[in-house]
Amino acid sequence: MTPPRPRVRPALDLAFAVLLLAADAAACLMAVLMMGLRGLGRGAPPDSGPPPFDWVPVGWFAALAAAVAVTGWALRSHGWRAAAWTQLGAAGLLAAGTAASIVASGG
8 A cells, every 4th residue: 555645735835935934034134123223222332341241132143043943843844854954054053153152252
């Protein structure tokens, strides 16, 4: 006996892909927008020693890495293995870059 073939649902697959793309774009746009608006609110830094470490960008990039990882997990659960591993790899690189920036700045 041959195993049953999986059902093909191109309309649902397309809707799922568009939903995930919109979620990733919204997460990225939110992080970039909030970081930009936060940068506009800064005045001239005081001259009394080095400034303390700024943890807000770390939080935004960690949240962005988590959103990309969740998208990769969703892709994997729907059977899109190559796209899932690409997303999970991108999330890993983003998390590693965030950790490297913490180490480099001494935070």
